[in-house]
Amino acid sequence: MSGLYVHVPFCKNKCGYCGFYSATDAYDLTERYFDAVLKDLSARKRKKYETLYIGGGTPSSVSPVLLSVFLDRLFSAVGSDFTESTIEANPESLTADFLSVVKDFGFSRLSVGCQSTDESVLKLLGRIHGRNDIFRTAESARRLCPDTALNLDMIFDIPSVENSVQMKTLEDIVSISPEHVSAYSYSFDTEYLKNAEPCCESAFIEVKRSLEAAGYLKYEISNFARKGYESRHNIGYWMLNDYDGLGSAAWSLENYDGGRVLRGKVSDVAAYITDPTAYAETDRTEGVHALAQELVFGLRMLDGVDFSSLKYRYGDMLNIFNERIEKLVSEGMLTWQMEKLKITEKGELLLDSVQEFLWDCLP
Amino acid sequence: MGNENIRNFSIIAHIDHGKSTIADRLIEFTAAVDKRQMRDQILDSMDIERERGITVKAQTIRLNYKADDGNSYVLNLIDTPGHVDFTYEVSRSLAACEGALLVVDAAQGVEAQTIANAYMAVDQELDLIPVLNKIDLPSADPDKVKAEIEDIIGIDAADAVLASAKENIGTKEILEAIVKKIPAPVGDVAKPLKAMIVDSWYDSYLGVVVLLRVIDGELKAGDKIQFMSSKAERIVDAVGYFTPKPAKSDVIRAGEVGFMTASIKDIREIDIGDTVTNPRKPTEIPFPGFKKVKPVVFCGMYPVESGDYEDLRDALEKLSLNDSSITYEAESSAALGFGFRIGFLGLLHMEIIQERLEREFDLDLVSTAPTVVYRITKRNGEVIEIDNPAGMPDPTEIDFIEEPVIAATVILPEEYIGGVIQLLISRRGTQRNIKFISKTRAILEYTLPLAEVVMDFYDKLKSVSRGYASFDYEMDGYARGELVKLDILLNKDKVDALSIIVHKDQAFYKGRDLADKLKDVIHRQMFDIAIQAAVGNKILARTTVKAFRKNVTAKCYGGDITRKRKLLEKQKAGKKRMKNVGNVEIPQEAFLAVLKLGDGK
Numbered sequence: 008m009s010g011l012y013v014h015v016p017f018c019k020n021k022c023g024y025c026g027f028y029s030a031t032d033a034y035d036l037t038e039r040y041f042d043a044v045l046k047d048l049s050a051r052k053r054k055k056y057e058t059l060y061i062g063g064g065t066p067s068s069v070s071p072v073l074l075s076v077f078l079d080r081l082f083s084a085v086g087s088d089f090t091e092s093t094i095e096a097n098p099e100s101l102t103a104d105f106l107s108v109v110k111d112f113g114f115s116r117l118s119v120g121c122q123s124t125d126e127s128v129l130k131l132l133g134r135i136h137g138r139n140d141i142f143r144t145a146e147s148a149r150r151l152c153p154d155t156a157l158n159l160d161m162i163f164d165i166p167s168v169e170n171s172v173q174m175k176t177l178e179d180i181v182s183i184s185p186e187h188v189s190a191y192s193y194s195f196d197t198e199y200l201k202n203a204e205p206c207c208e209s210a211f212i213e214v215k216r217s218l219e220a221a222g223y224l225k226y227e228i229s230n231f232a233r234k235g236y237e238s239r240h241n242i243g244y245w246m247l248n249d250y251d252g253l254g255s256a257a258w259s260l261e262n263y264d265g266g267r268v269l270r271g272k273v274s275d276v277a278a279y280i281t282d283p284t285a286y287a288e289t290d291r292t293e294g295v296h297a298l299a300q301e302l303v304f305g306l307r308m309l310d311g312v313d314f315s316s317l318k319y320r321y322g323d324m325l326n327i328f329n330e331r332i333e334k335l336v337s338e339g340m341l342t343w344q345m346e347k348l349k350i351t352e353k354g355e356l357l358l359d360s361v362q363e364f365l366w367d368c369l370p
Numbered sequence: 371m372g373n374e375n376i377r378n379f380s381i382i383a384h385i386d387h388g389k390s391t392i393a394d395r396l397i398e399f400t401a402a403v404d405k406r407q408m409r410d411q412i413l414d415s416m417d418i419e420r421e422r423g424i425t426v427k428a429q430t431i432r433l434n435y436k437a438d439d440g441n442s443y444v445l446n447l448i449d450t451p452g453h454v455d456f457t458y459e460v461s462r463s464l465a466a467c468e469g470a471l472l473v474v475d476a477a478q479g480v481e482a483q484t485i486a487n488a489y490m491a492v493d494q495e496l497d498l499i500p501v502l503n504k505i506d507l508p509s510a511d512p513d514k515v516k517a518e519i520e521d522i523i524g525i526d527a528a529d530a531v532l533a534s535a536k537e538n539i540g541t542k543e544i545l546e547a548i549v550k551k552i553p554a555p556v557g558d559v560a561k562p563l564k565a566m567i568v569d570s571w572y573d574s575y576l577g578v579v580v581l582l583r584v585i586d587g588e589l590k591a592g593d594k595i596q597f598m599s600s601k602a603e604r605i606v607d608a609v610g611y612f613t614p615k616p617a618k619s620d621v622i623r624a625g626e627v628g629f630m631t632a633s634i635k636d637i638r639e640i641d642i643g644d645t646v647t648n649p650r651k652p653t654e655i656p657f658p659g660f661k662k663v664k665p666v667v668f669c670g671m672y673p674v675e676s677g678d679y680e681d682l683r684d685a686l687e688k689l690s691l692n693d694s695s696i697t698y699e700a701e702s703s704a705a706l707g708f709g710f711r712i713g714f715l716g717l718l719h720m721e722i723i724q725e726r727l728e729r730e731f732d733l734d735l736v737s738t739a740p741t742v743v744y745r746i747t748k749r750n751g752e753v754i755e756i757d758n759p760a761g762m763p764d765p766t767e768i769d770f771i772e773e774p775v776i777a778a779t780v781i782l783p784e785e786y787i788g789g790v791i792q793l794l795i796s797r798r799g800t801q802r803n804i805k806f807i808s809k810t811r812a813i814l815e816y817t818l819p820l821a822e823v824v825m826d827f828y829d830k831l832k833s834v835s836r837g838y839a840s841f842d843y844e845m846d847g848y849a850r851g852e853l854v855k856l857d858i859l860l861n862k863d864k865v866d867a868l869s870i871i872v873h874k875d876q877a878f879y880k881g882r883d884l885a886d887k888l889k890d891v892i893h894r895q896m897f898d899i900a901i902q903a904a905v906g907n908k909i910l911a912r913t914t915v916k917a918f919r920k921n922v923t924a925k926c927y928g929g930d931i932t933r934k935r936k937l938l939e940k941q942k943a944g945k946k947r948m949k950n951v952g953n954v955e956i957p958q959e960a961f962l963a964v965l966k967l968g969d970g971k
Contacts, residue, residue: 012928191924191925192920192922193924194923194924194925196925208919209919211922228924229924229925241927244927244931247931250928256929257928258928258931258932259928260928260931269932271929271932288932290932290935290936292935300935303934303938304926304931304934307926334953338896338897338953355922356920356922357896357917357920357921357922358921358922358923359921359922359923360895360896360918360921361896362938363938363941364896366938366939366942367941367945369942
């Protein structure tokens, strides 16, 4: 299994809460940027990928012509027979032209950043689309790309926002009937709203219940899908499978016998264009730390971590976690299902603490 | 050269009155140290001493001075520590001198340690030269301060030298006064060797270095000597002076101060105050020696990583090579694992040792609250001493408990008398005397349990008096107290390292306060944490640290994996000072929360 990610680091506007790298004033570099991405690709060893993900930034905000030219060249380099290919879009730029690109290149998934269907919340978050844009574009996506599955993103537990407002968003999203929903609890990737009072209890469980009632299956801490529509590309991240990330601020992961290495590109469009094959950061993890990483990230998936596989690859190293796992099981945070260790609902809410607790017993 | 051209002197002062800067000026003036090597507080050789502006170990330096009378003099400056914890070192240094400079801040006037140190010098029959420092300050009032010196200490201050070490005023006058007013040492080179051990320390090149004041006779390399208390005999390797670096010389003679090395490996072989003599021709009247100092404050120190236990032992062994006043003994705590119970001369001493262990030996330590030595008489007549609350016997076995008390002196401006007396009463103090030393300043004399002083007393006194009160104390025996052990339970498990001994009447509010303080410092975790304070089986207070309701990172994609790993590593590092008891992570602050009792929030 291996994935290919392409970062499109351009946005019309920067949303206060968003921690991903993007630039609002670099659209004139789009063409040169795509050239650089292809150069970056040509330096990679792998020539074939199972999944493709074009993310951002806002991929729908760049010129459809340039995007189309780029995809054409990309596909001629790595082929087009992906088991899954996703492209991200925002409602304000999800135009008919963009959708024709989605259709022409046979994207199997379209992921739309809605975040909320409430005008004032959209404003608070710094979004530049309105409530109606969501419904309108979802409708045209269905019409123009009937074979493309739809994912809608939403955020809940936004500081200072009433719970009822967020549950209304959820209801609206369900009414559109996407195949996949990513429901993120607000996190402080930036300082934005850091000092705002949370207005109510977390809606984490309520969101989960509502989506499950609507026929969605929760398969990861923030991700829900109708059966068979889980994002394979993203599952690759949580299982720490190999992936190549192209573009500014993109990361790649390569497993090798006994460990893995992550490499990241510079978070600067111009600097990336100057030297697209260089890495700004390297993070190597080996032995028991590599094992811990697999355990900790694997717990994000509700299907759990397969211990028979870990045991096969890491052997007795695994024993270091025994005592703490037992503790977490007795506290009802984790549970065993055959050879799989899974997070419980109680544990889901405290996943970060569970991960810390496990990580802390590393030497 | 005869003795008549030698002067042995110390400088004594209250903290911050400028003792070390005056020493610096004297050294500069006599050019004992090259200008290039000159730095502030040259005699304070430890980093900690220089940073904190205090002198911990006694130091010595030989100054050559050509006086106005045309003669050249050798002035031996024996520096003294300036903090109450190190009083014993002051008395040792003074025993090697014939006189001392009594440095008093010309703006602040006489303070508690001025008196304590001056009395010590008078007891040893030293001639005192009053020096009023910081004379350049606009608030300096030399006449008032002279009057204070005369009234309180009872020495003539009419000829006090007016100085400003900062502005280099009065340096020469001080040197002239030393020559004129301090008597030359008496002593006879012809008599059998008689030398007093002033101090000793371990030097990684020289081994144990012994600082000596030679009274009679002389000492050369190759001489056979005997330590009179232990009767041990050694051959002298080398003798010399401090300039301030050690400089070897052929001989040190009666009246002089210098060092000796004699292939001594262990500092514990040396008794400070012991007499060194010639075994074939011993002196007839040895020194009476000093009382061995005993630690009065104890605390447990535990390595954060249990694997560092041996390193901590090695570090303590090395530190005690240079500081024979610390004691250490292995102990184990259910909460903290294996560590040591360490005895100190006082709170500052404790802080310094802890800092040195962490800084010089790179150890991460968790320390428990400081405690004193309680004397417990059991119903069966047995008397035991405990320096750890965990060692307290069952209350049914106890007949009575005694605790160490101190005679405390506080000097303060009158406007703070009310607040300070209130503080002293809240610390179970009883008044012995109160008198005015001028129109605006008073001396309070109180008896206090030592335990009340080791718990955050200095900070409190400082805040109540806005820093204007000065404090000094001496040990004053033991007194009975109605004392009980207060335990802390986390999720029903007793945490032995959090137990404290308190007065019965304070148990309730201290228990409640401690539980609240712990609630503040123990951060939310995955599980609820019940905190209880109890005396015996009686729960005095309870409170709960609620578990997190939600602690989950929503997003984790390609670039987040490294970020998350770094965060996990950082969080793990942040817990280095935490100890796990059951499934509760206890931060280091929790063990010191007890120090902050009664602060309010």
